[in-house]
Amino acid sequence: MRLSNIKIKELLNENASHKCVGVGPEKVCVRIAAIADLPTRFGDFQIVAFYSNRDDKEHAAIIKGDITHAEDVPVRVHSECLTGDAFGSLRCDCRDQLQESLKAIGKMEKGIVLYLRQEGRGIGLTNKIRAYGLQDHGYDTVDANLALGFRDDEREYSVAAHMLTSLKVRSIQLMTNNPRKIKELTQYGIKITKRIPHIIPPNEHNRFYLETKAHKSGHLIDFQGKEHLEEQSDRPVIQRMDESKTVTIQAQQGG
Ligand SMILES: [Zn+2]
Numbered sequence: 001m002r003l004s005n006i007k008i009k010e011l012l013n014e015n016a017s018h019k020c021v022g023v024g025p026e027k028v029c030v031r032i033a034a035i036a037d038l039p040t041r042f043g044d045f046q047i048v049a050f051y052s053n054r055d056d057k058e059h060a061a062i063i064k065g066d067i068t069h070a071e072d073v074p075v076r077v078h079s080e081c082l083t084g085d086a087f088g089s090l091r092c093d094c095r096d097q098l099q100e101s102l103k104a105i106g107k108m109e110k111g112i113v114l115y116l117r118q119e120g121r122g123i124g125l126t127n128k129i130r131a132y133g134l135q136d137h138g139y140d141t142v143d144a145n146l147a148l149g150f151r152d153d154e155r156e157y158s159v160a161a162h163m164l165t166s167l168k169v170r171s172i173q174l175m176t177n178n179p180r181k182i183k184e185l186t187q188y189g190i191k192i193t194k195r196i197p198h199i200i201p202p203n204e205h206n207r208f209y210l211e212t213k214a215h216k217s218g219h220l221i222d223f224q225g226k227e228h229l230e231e232q233s234d235r236p237v238i239q240r241m242d243e244s245k246t247v248t249i250q251a252q253q254g255g
């Protein structure tokens with residue numbers, strides 16, 4: 001099952017003239033601009049490119065099956081991380097989080113990965129690399145971002161909410177370990193029927209989450225004692241992670 005050619009045409013036609021009051025404080029409005037098949041190593045998907053009125057950014061939805069008018073569609077919201085997603089950086093775990101969501105949804109009948117172009121927790125690539133540079137010189141992650149004049153977290157989910165509305169999804173099951181994400185999307189009018197915990201199998205790259213004291217005031221520390229930025233709003237839960245650690249992670253995210 002995929003989005004049929006007729007439905008693709010319909011969506012593109014409707015979106016060509018789409019205007020609305022916008023979502024969230026920034027009055028974000030996105031339009032579906034293009035749709036195509038996307039066979040991947042994780043399964044056969046289709047990809048939907050969105051144009052956003054606020055930031056001129058091109059967001060993407062990777063969809064499995066015909067998700068229009070569907071209920072309880074499994075959805076993962078991923079924020080772009082060039083260094084992690086594409087280059088396999090170990091300063092964060094973004095690539096694991098992205099790949100595991102594609103793998104999981106690739107096996108499902110229906111599902112969506114929303115890929116939001118909010119690099120480096122919304123501060124952009126250059127500023128993220130500047131923050132990395134400061135960390136290399138001993139700043140901690142929060143201080144590094146603050147030194148650059150940014151709030152600790154600039155991410156925003158109104159784009160995600162509008163994308164789901166554009167795709168005519170009726171309700172979703174959110175793949176997340178972060179209850180705050182549920183609150184925010186709900187506030188923007190998305191009906192969430194269930195939370196699916198996002199659990200990542202252990203591998204050589206995420207070993208440090210498993211085998212070290214994973215947290216120091218919410219930061220991830222690797223074997224070398226280096227801190228890593230958490231770029232996704234979800235703290236990862238990795239299979240075999242001991243229970244107390246998982247509980248701590250969820251408590252930190254609950255507030
Ligand atoms: Zn709109």
Ligand SMILES: [Zn+2]
Binds near residue numbers: 083
């Ligand atoms: Zn990352």
